Amino acid sequence: MSRAILVLYAHPDPPASRVNQAMAEAAGDVAGVTVRDLYARYPDFFIDVPAEQELLTAADIIVFHHPLQWYGSPPLLKEWIDRVLTRGWAYGRGATVLRGKSVLSAVSTGGEREAYQRDGFHGYTVAEFLRPFERTATLCGMRYLDPFVFYGAYQTNAAQVRDHADAYRRHLTQLRDDAPPEVA
Ligand SMILES: Cc1cc2nc3c(=O)[nH]c(=O)nc-3n(C[C@H](O)[C@H](O)[C@H](O)COP(=O)(O)O)c2cc1C
Numbered sequence: 001m002s003r004a005i006l007v008l009y010a011h012p013d014p015p016a017s018r019v020n021q022a023m024a025e026a027a028g029d030v031a032g033v034t035v036r037d038l039y040a041r042y043p044d045f046f047i048d049v050p051a052e053q054e055l056l057t058a059a060d061i062i063v064f065h066h067p068l069q070w071y072g073s074p075p076l077l078k079e080w081i082d083r084v085l086t087r088g089w090a091y092g093r094g095a096t097v098l099r100g101k102s103v104l105s106a107v108s109t110g111g112e113r114e115a116y117q118r119d120g121f122h123g124y125t126v127a128e129f130l131r132p133f134e135r136t137a138t139l140c141g142m143r144y145l146d147p148f149v150f151y152g153a154y155q156t157n158a159a160q161v162r163d164h165a166d167a168y169r170r171h172l173t174q175l176r177d178d179a180p181p182e183v184a
Contacts, residue, residue, distance in 0.1 A: 101142035
C-alpha cells in the first residue's frame with residue numbers, strides 16, 4: 001500500500017541553498033510526493049488556510065523540510081503551523097482529521113554532527129531542538145518519526161549534497177511504501 005506524502009519546504013532563499021534545494025528537487029522525483037514550496041507560494045506570509053488544510057487532509061505523511069535557523073525553523077513554517085493547525089480542526093475537542101498521520105522533520109544544519117551532542121558546542125541534539133515540532137505532531141494525534149538530518153552544511157561538497165539528496169529520495173520512497181503504523 002502506498003501513502004501520500006506532503007513536503008512542506010521552507011527555505012527563505014532557495015537560490016542560495018546548496019542542500020535543501022537539491023533535496024526538494026529529489027523529493028519532487030518521487031511519485032506520490034507533493035513538494036509545497038512555502039516561500040514561493042506565500043512571499044507575503046498570507047497563508048491560504050483552507051487550501052493547506054485540504055492538502056493536509058489528503059496526506060498520510062507530512063514533512064517539515066527546512067534549514068535549521070536559530071535552532072528552529074524559518075519563520076514562514078512557524079507562521080504556517082500557527083495559522084493552519086487550528087483548534088477544533090487540528091487538535092482539541094472533535095478534532096480527528098490528523099490522527100494516525102506521521103510527521104517527519106527533514107533539516108540541515110550549519111553545525112557539525114559532533115557539535116550537536118550533550119558535550120558538544122550546541123549542548124543538545126538536533127532531535128532535542130526539534131521538540132516543539134515533535135510535541136505539535138503528538139498534540140494533533142500524529143506520530144513523530146526520527147528526524148532526517150544533514151549536518152555540516154557549511155563544510156560540505158557537491159558529492160555529499162548529491163548523496164544526501166539521493167538518500168532523501170530513498171527515505172521518502174520507503175516511507176511511502178511502508179505499512180502504515182498501528183493507530184493506538
Ligand atoms: C538566520 C540563520 C540562522 C541559522 N541558525 C543556525 C542554527 O541555529 N544552527 C545551525 O547549525 N545552523 C544555522 N544556520 C545555518 C543553516 O542551517 C545552513 O546555512 C543551512 O542548513 C544550509 O542549507 P542550504 O544550503 O539549503 O541553505 C543558520 C543560518 C541562517 C541564515
